[in-house]
Amino acid sequence: MLMTPGLAFFYGGMVRAKSVLNMLMMSFISLAVVTVLWVLYGYSLAFGNDLGGGLLGGLDFTGLKGTVGGLFGTAPADPNAPWVDGHQIPHLVFLVFQLMFAIITAALISGAIADRAKFWAWTIFIAVWATIVYFPVAHWVFNFDGATGTDFVGGWIANKLGALDFAGGTAVHINAGAAALALVLVLGKRKGWPREPMRPHNLPFVLLGAGLLWFGWYGFNAGSALSAGDLAGVAFVTTTAATAAAVLGWLIVEQIRDGKPTTLGAASGAVAGLVAITPAAGFVSPLGALAIGLIAGAVCALSVSLKYKLGYDDSLDVVGVHLVGGLIGTVAIGFFATTSVNPAGKEGLFYGGGLGLLGKQVIAAAAVMAYSFVLTLIIAFIIQKTIGFRVSAEAEATGIDEAEHAESGYEFSSLRGGGVTGKTADANAQKVSANAGKEG
Numbered sequence: 001m002l003m004t005p006g007l008a009f010f011y012g013g014m015v016r017a018k019s020v021l022n023m024l025m026m027s028f029i030s031l032a033v034v035t036v037l038w039v040l041y042g043y044s045l046a047f048g049n050d051l052g053g054g055l056l057g058g059l060d061f062t063g064l065k066g067t068v069g070g071l072f073g074t075a076p077a078d079p080n081a082p083w084v085d086g087h088q089i090p091h092l093v094f095l096v097f098q099l100m101f102a103i104i105t106a107a108l109i110s111g112a113i114a115d116r117a118k119f120w121a122w123t124i125f126i127a128v129w130a131t132i133v134y135f136p137v138a139h140w141v142f143n144f145d146g147a148t149g150t151d152f153v154g155g156w157i158a159n160k161l162g163a164l165d166f167a168g169g170t171a172v173h174i175n176a177g178a179a180a181l182a183l184v185l186v187l188g189k190r191k192g193w194p195r196e197p198m199r200p201h202n203l204p205f206v207l208l209g210a211g212l213l214w215f216g217w218y219g220f221n222a223g224s225a226l227s228a229g230d231l232a233g234v235a236f237v238t239t240t241a242a243t244a245a246a247v248l249g250w251l252i253v254e255q256i257r258d259g260k261p262t263t264l265g266a267a268s269g270a271v272a273g274l275v276a277i278t279p280a281a282g283f284v285s286p287l288g289a290l291a292i293g294l295i296a297g298a299v300c301a302l303s304v305s306l307k308y309k310l311g312y313d314d315s316l317d318v319v320g321v322h323l324v325g326g327l328i329g330t331v332a333i334g335f336f337a338t339t340s341v342n343p344a345g346k347e348g349l350f351y352g353g354g355l356g357l358l359g360k361q362v363i364a365a366a367a368v369m370a371y372s373f374v375l376t377l378i379i380a381f382i383i384q385k386t387i388g389f390r391v392s393a394e395a396e397a398t399g400i401d402e403a404e405h406a407e408s409g410y411e412f413s414s415l416r417g418g419g420v421t422g423k424t425a426d427a428n429a430q431k432v433s434a435n436a437g438k439e440g
Helices: 003-014 017-047 091-113 119-142 156-161 169-187 203-225 230-258 263-277 286-303 306-310 318-336 356-386 393-398 400-405 423-439
Strands: none
Touching: 003 017, 003 091, 003 203, 003 263, 017 091, 017 119, 017 400, 091 119, 091 169, 091 203, 091 318, 119 156, 119 169, 119 356, 156 356, 169 263, 169 318, 169 356, 203 230, 203 263, 230 263, 230 286, 263 286, 263 318, 286 318, 306 318, 318 356, 393 400
């Protein structure tokens, strides 16, 4: 859960001062909306017994019925299936862990449309998008056969296709990145972009957010082992290694391209590494993780500039970091995966596994990207044409915080009160003038 407030600070620091509260709220409202939907029906659609074709879960767990006192990970008849005796966990623990993935996936999208979305339109978007896009995709990727019984059937990517995704490269990052691109195309560019500089107003916020995300990501990745053992340790180490390498990869590109390594670049590089290692964390070695992180840091640093060449205003580089980073990590499994770290995985191309796994990874990534992009485009277009998704030009110019929330992130008037601008300031000015006269 700490990751979503961390994301709020990461994004909040990158916008201008007049938009910081709205940016923070776009993440915080995801905590509220997605949680309510998850309890009502979201968890069931994602992790219920498949309705057919591996596309959507049923209504087994609506209102979270049947989860109290139950276990997730019931051993199926097949001994080679993902679940084996001794690794079951309380059903409630699993479902609330997965809730956090659902929350942050929706929140990730918000960075792409900073400065220009109506708050309630965004809130409605989250509810519809989670229902139509996230819950089905989570079923495809995370729901394994045999999870709650020997006759339990899960999603098509996890079971029929057999692609590997340890902690959400497809369901979280490619999903959110593709949705971000679709939203940007519907809402259009910010006023003045790219002519006017729209610099981050608080880089310490950005670093604080990146640090909270890095820390929280250990729960995200290592926690996806669903046990405290060697596999969790592997994910812990690979997450750290890839993130560190990505910071260096991003900064090296900045140094060569711009002549200076930046604080924003270091924070962005860390997130790019975290994104890329997410699907691979439990399937690659630490050396493989270093390679994936270095590649992701460098490529994402280069890809964020594509928005200027192609003309789409992805405010905080959600497409350049999450879509591109998610694609890199998901496809990289086809090269770097090794059963030496996880016998339940597969051998990638570099370990003698051939092209089979690589092909499956590409299919999984393409399917999620296409589904999310098309459905998001439709959802956003309907909202824009009905209640309106974008704030007025006046609200965008004066500040979305005041327009949408009747608040401002910073109260500057106190700096202009009594003290330095009142009698004390006048007295100081007279002393300076007198001293200047003596010196003259």
